[in-house]
Amino acid sequence: MSATLTVVGLGSGNPDRLTLGIVKKLKEASVVYVRTKEHPVMAALTELGIASESFDGLYETLSSFPEVYEAITSRLIEEARTAEDGTQIVYAVPGHPMVAESAVSLLRKRCPSAGITLHVLGGESFLDEAFVRLGFDPIEGFQLLDASGIRRSQLQPELHTLIGQVYDTFTASETKLCLMELYPADYEVVVGHALGVENEESIQTVPLYELDRLEGYGNLSLIYIPANREGDIRKRTFSRLHEIVGILRSPEGCPWDQEQTHESLRKNLIEETYEVLETIDEDDPEHMKEELGDLLLQIMLHSQMEEELGTFDVFDVIQGLNDKLIFRHPHVFGDTNAGNAEEALQNWEGMKAEEKRRKGVKPETQSALSGIPRDLPALMKAYKLQKKASKVGFDWDNITDVIAKIREEIDELQEAIDAGAPAEEQISELGDLLFAATNAARFIGADPEEALTRTNRKFVERFEYIEQSLKDKGVSLEESNLEEMEALWQEAKHKERA
Structure with missing residues (x-):
């Protein structure tokens, strides 16, 4: 047998809220440990003649909260294990033992295997005071977050949100930066200190950007963000996008969206993809943001159609992608x-x-060439086919041989043209030439699609230069001649190099 270990809650800070049962348990204890003496109720315990030993020193000697909580847990378990039978050890924590008390969670996991009997007696938590002093009903939708580990993905603006463990200005600053990823800088939030504690309570409503400019943060501080179910804030959430697409496809939604099928949107998906690629080529982040949104809409619409059939939804798509990314990155x-x-x-x-x-x-x-999408653009498909063949050794030895092959294909194309060969044969020879040129791109480490895209862009820029130059002279393209246009073409090339 070993000692009995009991964890009690000291409440949110008002001594009048201590239960008679907890006061009795503290008085009967052989020894009382408290996580910290920095709590308003400690003065009342002293008046009641309840002596205690705190773990405040651990906060000064250890570098992180997890280390502190681990040390507290180990100390309490060792004390209970080595104490005489019948010894009653009480560990008193601020608020409620099961709310934001990591050491209590550790004790619940480790005491059974250590053969220690553990009891937990609740107390008023800071949540009780928050519901009363801040005036909201948690049944409307509520979440509690830890300021020391808050993440953007946790934020749900449609819920009342309390953020605890705001110990200092630094933590408040980190919280502010996280919140500003979703909320506007001037969004009003509430900061509460020592809620329910007479002469110590402070409640302030401030714009978000001022959150870390306030003073008074400590063990009894929290931040409250009232629920906001308006569209303006939720527009930055994925759940709102999913909701909007569902509305568009619903009987009360948009007639055009309702009529769409996978087949009817097929070309849109391709077009939007190429429009994204264009923004990448133009190095235009603002335009890219818009086009990526258009591409995402296509994914949402196709997923919504399947959700309506009951096969899968966009969250299944996300799960599948997450699983794939984790599985295929064992090095991460x-x-x-x-x-x-x-x-x-x-x-x-x-x-x-x-x-x-x-x-x-x-x-x-399977074939060494399997896995390449059937409908890829021909140039891109040629590149992928060659890469797969290369992996199994079917490849040219060097770029010189590739260039020789290109010359050979040019000669064969010329022969077919000179001989007046059927169009089908000439097309075949042209395809061989393009395929050989794709090999050259691969050997110099270039993507042929990208190379041709650059040339297309260069052609457009030079041709537009010809058009503008002629326009400045009052001459149209039809009124010009090849020699004049060629001269302007060379002029455009010269300007590129300058």
């Missing part, structure tokens, strides 16, 4: 290493093959 989320991008890619391909095996597909029985 597992115990595999990758010292460079090439090793990381090898890991990705290895895990991709493993995925197929788990689905009953044997990669070794």
Whole structure:
């Protein structure tokens, strides 16, 4: 047998809220430990003649809160394990033992295996005072967050949100930065200190940007963000996007959206993808933001159609993507290493093959060229086919041989044209030439699609220069001639190099 360990809550700070049962338990205790003496109720305990030992010293000697809570847990378990039978050890914490008390959670996990009997007696938590002093009903939707680990993904503006553990100005500043990822800088929030404690309570409503300019943060501080179910704040949440797309497709929504199918939107998906690529080429972040939104809408619409059929929804899509990213990055989320991008890619391909095996597909029985989408643009598909063939050794030895092959294909195309060969044969020879040119791109480490895109852009810029130059002279393209346009073309090239 060992001692009995009891955890009690000292309430939110008002001594009048201490229950008779907890006061009795404190008086009967053989020894009382408190997490901290920095609590308004401690003065009342002294008046009641209840002596205690605090763990305040651990906060000064240890570098992090987890280390403090681990040390408290180990100390209490050791004290209970070595104490004489019948010893009653009480550990008193601010507020309620099961609200924001990590050491209590650790005790609940470790005491059973240590053979220690653990009792937990509740007390008034800071939540009780917050509901009363801040005037909201948690049944409307409520969440409690820890300021020391707050993340953007946790924020749900449609819920009443309390943020505890705002110990100091630094924590308030970190909280402010997180909140400003969702809320406007001038959004009003409430800061409360020592709620319910006579002569110590302070409640202030301030714009978000002033959150870390206030004084008085400490153990009894919190931040309150009232629920906001208006669209303006929720517009930055994924749940609102999902909701809007659902409304558009609903019987009360947009007639055009209601009529769309996977097939009717197929071309839109392709077009939006290319519009995103254009913004990348133009290095235009503002335009890119807009076009990425248009592309995301296509994904949302296709997912919504399947949700209506009951097959899957966009959250299933997200889960599948998360699972894939974690599985295919064992060098990040597992115990595999990758010292460079090439090793990381090898890991990705290895895990991709493993995925197929788990689905009953044997990669070794498939063609070395499998896995390339059927409807890829031809130039992009040629590039991918060549890369896959290269992996199994079917490739040119060097770029010189590739260039020689290009010359050979040019000659064969010329011969077909000179001989008046059928159009189909000439097209075939032209395809061979383009395929060989794609090989050259691969050997110099260039993407042929990107290379041709750059040339297209360059052609447009030079041709527009010709148009503008002629326009400045009062001459139209139709009124000009090839020699004049060629001269302007060379002039445009010269200006590019200057």
